[in-house]
Amino acid sequence: MPRTKTTAARKTASKAAAGDVINLDNYAPAYLTWIANKLSSGASQAYLAAFDVGIESWRVLVLLAIEGSISAQKACGVIGMDKASMSRCFKSMQARGFIELALDPQDGRARIATLTPSGRAMHDQIRDIAMERERVFMSVLSAAERKLLLDLLRRLHENLPAVEAATRDHLTRHHPHALQRRGSRDAES
Structure with missing residues (x-):
């Protein structure tokens, strides 16, 4: 028995020597x-497997089913994809006949995607699987818990700009060189 305590004490000392660590059991971003x-x-x-449609295309199909048409820039903002990935996704979806692309009349550089009947049909087929996955995922929660979870997730999502602002502030104070690197990467894209 003393040997176990000694081993546990060594592990604790080892962790302490390495510095503070994140407790993943209580770290929301990890979950x-x-x-x-x-x-x-x-x-x-x-x-x-079922439709030869990847997750990025599915996410764009969802947005287009809701909006009817959407710019690449707006889709990037909603989904969180980078511009290059969205461009490849739009080209692939256009080649498969799921969307039509046109230049935005108000901004001749921006492209607007519009859902085709074929794209809508694909959306409807995948939607059935997506809804079943969500049903099973949420089945461990009561109706009240599901509502609370969605309310909390919405609030967290709306708070993301504050998280980014706090990150910039922290970098400014503690790692100013990181902002220079980050700025040069943003300028390249």
Whole structure:
């Protein structure tokens, strides 16, 4: 028994020597990342196997089913994809006949995607799988818990600009060189 305590004491001392660590059991970003990654990966595998449609195309189909048409820039902002990925996604979806692309009449450089009947039909087929995945995912929660979870997630999503502002402030104070690197990368894209 004393040997176990000694081993545990050494592990604790080892962690302390390495500095403070994040307790993943109480770190919300870890859970959100794990859940998002696993949900996206599972959905992508299912949609690719059944329809040869990846998760990025599915997300654009969802937006277009809601909006009817959307600019690449707005789609990037909603989904969180970078411009290059969105451009490739739009080209692929256009080649498959899911969307039509046209220049934005108010901004001749921006492209607007419009959902085609074929794209709508694909959306409707995938939607059934997506809704079943959500139903099972949320089935461990009561109706009140589901409502509360969605309310909390909306609030967290709306708070993301504050998180980015706090990150910039922290970098400015503690790692100013990082902002220079980040700025040069943003200028390149």
